[in-house]
Amino acid sequence: xxELEYPxxxxxxxxxxxxxxxxxxxxxxxxxxxxxxxxxxxxxxDIVKVLExxxxxxxxxxxxxxxxxxxxxxxxxxxxxxxxxxGPDIIYxxxxxxNIQEYPQLSDTEEAVDFVLGETYRHYEVMxxxxxxxxxxxxxxxxxxxxAYRLLGNKEASDIHGRISFLxxxxxxxxxxxREHNHFYINDIAYLSACYGLDRWxxxxxxxxxxxxxxLPAVPVLSFNVANIIKSVYGKNKxxxxxxxxxxxxxxxxxxxxxxxxxxxxxxxxxxVYSEFxxxxxxxxxxxxxxxxxxxxxxxxxxxxxxxxxxILKPEDFVLIKANWExxxxxxxxxxxxxxxxxxxxVFVDDNPAEREIVRSSLSGVAVPxxxxxxxxxxxxDRSGFFEVTSLSQDDRLRxxxxxxxxxxxxxxxxxxxxxxxxxxxxxxxxxxxxEPLYMARxxxxxxxxxxxxxxxxxxxxxxxxxxxxxxxxxxxYGKLEDKFGDNGVVSVxxxxxxxxxxxxxxxxxxxxxxxxDMEYAMLDTLAHTCAKAGIKEIKGxxxxxxxxxxVEGFYALMGFTLEKTDETGGTVWYYKIEADYExxxxxxxxxxx
Amino acid sequence: MTRETVYEKLNxxxxxxxxxxxxxVNDSTTADDIEDWxxxxxxxxxxxxxxxxxxxxxxxxxxxxxNVGEMVDIIVSRMD
Numbered sequence: 001x002x003e004l005e006y007p008x009x010x011x012x013x014x015x016x017x018x019x020x021x022x023x024x025x026x027x028x029x030x031x032x033x034x035x036x037x038x039x040x041x042x043x044x045x046d047i048v049k050v051l052e053x054x055x056x057x058x059x060x061x062x063x064x065x066x067x068x069x070x071x072x073x074x075x076x077x078x079x080x081x082x083x084x085x086x087g088p089d090i091i092y093x094x095x096x097x098x099n100i101q102e103y104p105q106l107s108d109t110e111e112a113v114d115f116v117l118g119e120t121y122r123h124y125e126v127m128x129x130x131x132x133x134x135x136x137x138x139x140x141x142x143x144x145x146x147x148a149y150r151l152l153g154n155k156e157a158s159d160i161h162g163r164i165s166f167l168x169x170x171x172x173x174x175x176x177x178x179r180e181h182n183h184f185y186i187n188d189i190a191y192l193s194a195c196y197g198l199d200r201w202x203x204x205x206x207x208x209x210x211x212x213x214x215x216l217p218a219v220p221v222l223s224f225n226v227a228n229i230i231k232s233v234y235g236k237n238k239x240x241x242x243x244x245x246x247x248x249x250x251x252x253x254x255x256x257x258x259x260x261x262x263x264x265x266x267x268x269x270x271x272x273v274y275s276e277f278x279x280x281x282x283x284x285x286x287x288x289x290x291x292x293x294x295x296x297x298x299x300x301x302x303x304x305x306x307x308x309x310x311x312i313l314k315p316e317d318f319v320l321i322k323a324n325w326e327x328x329x330x331x332x333x334x335x336x337x338x339x340x341x342x343x344x345x346x347v348f349v350d351d352n353p354a355e356r357e358i359v360r361s362s363l364s365g366v367a368v369p370x371x372x373x374x375x376x377x378x379x380x381x382d383r384s385g386f387f388e389v390t391s392l393s394q395d396d397r398l399r400x401x402x403x404x405x406x407x408x409x410x411x412x413x414x415x416x417x418x419x420x421x422x423x424x425x426x427x428x429x430x431x432x433x434x435x436e437p438l439y440m441a442r443x444x445x446x447x448x449x450x451x452x453x454x455x456x457x458x459x460x461x462x463x464x465x466x467x468x469x470x471x472x473x474x475x476x477x478y479g480k481l482e483d484k485f486g487d488n489g490v491v492s493v494x495x496x497x498x499x500x501x502x503x504x505x506x507x508x509x510x511x512x513x514x515x516x517x518d519m520e521y522a523m524l525d526t527l528a529h530t531c532a533k534a535g536i537k538e539i540k541g542x543x544x545x546x547x548x549x550x551x552v553e554g555f556y557a558l559m560g561f562t563l564e565k566t567d568e569t570g571g572t573v574w575y576y577k578i579e580a581d582y583e584x585x586x587x588x589x590x591x592x593x594x
Numbered sequence: 595m596t597r598e599t600v601y602e603k604l605n606x607x608x609x610x611x612x613x614x615x616x617x618x619v620n621d622s623t624t625a626d627d628i629e630d631w632x633x634x635x636x637x638x639x640x641x642x643x644x645x646x647x648x649x650x651x652x653x654x655x656x657x658x659x660x661n662v663g664e665m666v667d668i669i670v671s672r673m674d
Contacts, residue, residue: 015642018613045634205653209637216641 001027004057005369006384010220017049024056030547031061032234032459037088038064039072041095042213050220054227058236069211070099076127084134089461090233091131092140092226095124096189096213097147097167104161113160121173128177128184136463138183140229143171145193145214148202182441183463185229185390189214189222195383196221228385234459235449238367238386239341240290240319241281242332244350245297245305248371249281249313250274254305255297265310273374278312280378285317288396289387290339290403292320294331294348299323319403328355329362339403340512342451342548347386349377391441391462395489405485406513423518423588426483430519430591432492432526435469435476442490443478446511451548454509455541455555460495473498475530479523481514481589488514492523501537503527508541508555521586524559526593528582540564541574560585595673600647600666607642611635621663647673 003013003020013020034055038044048064055062065086067075072093075083100120104113124141131139144167147156156162171190178186193201196218206212214222231237246253251263251270263271264278285291291313295302302323306315315321320338322331328350336343344365350356351371360368369380395402409426416422435443444462451457460468468474479492491514495507510520531539541556543549553570557563561574601619608617612630625631631639643665644650649672659665 011641011645014638015607015610015645017638019610022613043634046638206637209653209656210633212637216637 001057004054005367006224006380007370008220008224010217013050013053013220014046014216017053020053021056024053029059031056031059033061033063034089034230034234035086036062036064036230037067037083037086037091039067039075039091039093041070041072041093041099042207043069043211044094046212046216046219047094047223047226050223051227054224055230058227058231060231060234060236072099073123073127076131088135088137090138090140090230091135092187093127093142094213095142095144097144097163098207098213100144100167103163103166106161108161110160113166117166117169117173120170124174125177128181132181132183132463136461136467138185138233138461138463140185140187140226141174141178142187142189143174145189145201146198148198148204182391183461185233187222187226187229189225192221192225193218224385228388229390232388232390233448233461235445235447237388237449238289238347239345240292240335240339240347241284242292242294242335242346242348243281244328244352244355245293245295245302245323247351247374248349248377249278250305250308250311251374255301259301259304259308262305262308264308267310270374271310273377275310275312277374277377280381282312282317284387285400286397287387287389287392288399290319290400291317292335292339293318293322294328294335294350295321295323296325296328297323317400319400319407327358329358332359332363332366338407340515347381347384349381391445395442395445398487398489402486402488402513408485409483419516420588426485426517426588428481428483428517428589430482430522430589431480432477432523432591433594434530435465435478437466439478439480439490440465440469443493446490446493446509447507450509450511451546452512452551453515454507454546454549455505455543455552456507457544457546457549458495458507460507468495475503475527475534475536477523477526477530479510479519479526481517481519492519494523494527496527496539498534498536501535502540503531503536503538504540505542518586518588520555520559521584522589522591525582525584525586526591528578529593531578532580532582537578539576539578541576543572543574545570595670597666597670600669600673603646604643604662604666604669607646608639611639611642619662621661621666623662624660643669 001024038048044066048066052062065083065088072095102116102120104116128139146167147163150156152159152162156164159165174186178184201214201218203215206215243249251274252261254262264274265271281291302321303315306313320335322335332346332348333343336346343363347367348359349371356368359366367386369384371377371380413422416425440462444465447460469476475496475498477494478490480490481488491511493507493509496503496505541561543553543556556574561576564573564575566572605617605619608619609615612628617628640651640656647669655668
C-alpha cells in the first residue's frame with residue numbers, strides 16, 4: 001500500500017488509521033502471524049496502532065500485548081501470567097529519557113557519576129536477561145534520545161555531569177549489550193529524533209497532556225522503524241536492486257550524449273551527486289544486496305557508461321545487466337526469475353515516473369520508491385528500510401559472488417553431454433552436520449526467508465533454533481555446499497522431532513540457489529545415517545501448501561517416500577522406512593558428515 | 595471562515611478519525627456523544643483538527659474546552 005511506503009504522510013496515517021487497516025485486511029495476501037509484546041515506559045496506544053498497519057503491509061499479522069501505562073519494568077521482572085499466557089514472539093521495549101530516574105548531580109565525584117551510570121544500566125540489563133530467560137525471544141530496545149534542553153549548554157556533551165554525556169555513555173553500554181547478544185536489537189530513536197528534529201520530537205505538550213515521550217506526528221516514524229526491524233528478523237527484507245542507468249546512476253543519456261559527456265565524478269556538482277549515489281550502492285553490495293541493471297539502451301552504450309573511468313560501479317559489480325528495448329516490467333520479471341528469487345524481493349530504482357508506474361502496476365510486490373531528484377536518491381533508498389540489517393552473515397557479504405558463480409555454472413552446463421557429467425565436473429563438496437553455533441545466524445536467516453523450497457514453512461527465531469539444537473529429542477542438520485566455482489555457504493536446513501522410533505520432519509528447506517544439484521539427496525542420505533545411528537526406523541514427511549511452495553508438492557515422492565494421507569487443503573503426509581542396507585542416493589557430491 | 599464552513603470541515607475530520615460517515619457534530623457535542631471518543635482517541639482528534647485548520651492549540655485550550663462549540667470558537671478566532 002503506497003500510503004505506508006516511505007516517505008509517508010504521518011498525519012494522514014494517524015487520521016485514517018481505521019480505514020487503512022480495513023483496506024489492508026481486505027487485501028488477499030497471506031501473512032505470517034506474530035505475537036508482539038509492547039512494554040512501554042510511556043503511552044504506547046498510537047504506536048501500537050500504527051505499528052500494526054506497517055506490519056500488515058509487510059505481510060505480518062500481529063497480535064499485541066500492551067503493558068499498562070509505564071509498567072514495562074514490572075511486566076518484565078515479576079511473575080506475569082498474562083504475558084506468559086500470551087507467549088510473545090518478539091518483545092519491544094519503548095523507553096525514553098523520560099524514564100531515567102536519576103542523573104548525576106553537579107557536585108558528584110567521577111566515581112559517583114560512574115555509580116549512577118552503572119545503576120541505571122543495570123536496571124535495564126537485569127530486565128533483558130530476565131526476559132531472555134522467561135520468553136526466549138528477540139527483544140527490541142529503544143536507546144535514549146538526546147534531552148530537550150541543555151543546562152550547561154555545549155558543555156553538557158563533554159562534562160561527565162552533563163545529561164548528554166550521561167545518555168551517550170548509557171547508550172554505549174546498551175550497544176555493548178547488543179554486540180554481545182544475538183537476539184537483541186537497538187531501535188535507534190536517538191537517530192530518528194535527530195532526523196525528525198528534536199525540538200518537534202520532544203514537544204512537551206504531548207508528554208504533559210498524554211504522557212507520550214514523543215510528539216504524536218512522529219509516532220509513524222517510530223512505528224515504521226520498529227516494523228522494519230521486525231520484518232527483517234522474520235526474513236522479509238528485500239534482496240536485490242534493479243537500477244536504471246541514464247539519470248539514475250549518472251547524469252545524462254549515454255546513447256545521445258556519449259559516455260565521455262556523462263555527469264559522474266568530481267568535475268561538476270551533479271557529477272558528485274551521482275558519484276555519491278554510486279558509492280552508496282557499492283556499499284549496499286558489500287552487505288549482500290545484489291545489484292542489477294534494467295536500462296533502455298543498446299548494450300554497447302550501457303557498458304560504455306558503466307566503464308566510465310570516474311564511475312564507482314563497474315560492470316563486474318552487477319549480477320545481471322539487461323540493456324535492451326523491452327518493457328522494463330519484462331526485464332524486472334526476468335531478473336527475478338534468473339536470480340531465482342521472488343519478485344517481491346526486488347527494489348526497482350528509476351528516475352522516470354512512467355517506468356516506475358509500469359513496474360508498480362504490472363509486478364506485484366516489487367518495491368518502487370519515488371526517486372525524483374538525484375540529491376535525494378540516497379535518503380529515499382536508505383530511509384525506506386528495504387535492507388534493514390538485523391544479522392550480517394558471511395553469506396550476505398559474498399552473495400553477489402555466489403549468484404555470479406551460478407551464472408558461470410549455467411554457461412558451463414551447456415557445454416556438457418549429460419547433466420550428470422556436468423554435475424561431476426563441478427567437483428562438489430558437501431558438509432552436512434547437526435546445527436553448529438558458527439552457522440546459527442545463517443540457519444535462522446534461511447529458516448525465515450525460504451519460501452519456495454520449503455515443505456512446512458515453519459519459522460523459528462535464532463533463540464528457538466539454539467534451544468532445539470541443544471535438545472536430544474530433535475535431530476537437526478545443516479548442509480553446506482562448495483564447488484569449483486565457489487562456496488555456496490549453508491543452503492539446506494532440516495529439523496525433525498523424535499517420537500520413539502519415528503522422526504517427524506518439522507522443517508525441510510533448501511535455498512533455490514542450489515536447485516538441481518542433488519543436494520536434497522545428500523541431505524536425505526545423511527538424515528538416514530543419523531536416524532539409523534539413533535535407532536530411528538521411520539521418517540515422516542509433511543507438506544503444507546502455501547502460495548509459494550508449489551515447487552515441492554511432489555518432493556517427498558521424488559525422495560522415495562510413500563504417501564500416507566492428503567487433507568482437504570492439499571497438505572500431505574508421507575513416510576519412509578529406513579532399511580538396514582540403505583544405499584546412498586547422492587552420487588555426485590562428496591559429503592563430510594559429523 | 596464562517597462557523598458553517600468550520601463545521602463542514604470539522605465533520606470531515608470527525609468522520610475520518612472515527613471512521614464513521616454518519617457523524618454530525620454541533621456546539622453541544624461532547625466526548626459522551628461519540629462512542630469511540632475516549633482519552634486515547636482524543637489526542638488523534640486534536641492532532642487531525644490542528645492539521646486540517648493549520649493551527650496549534652495551546653495546552654491551556656485543550657485542557658479547558660468543554661464541548662465542540664468551544665473548540666469551534668477557538669478555531670474561528672484563529673481563522674480571522
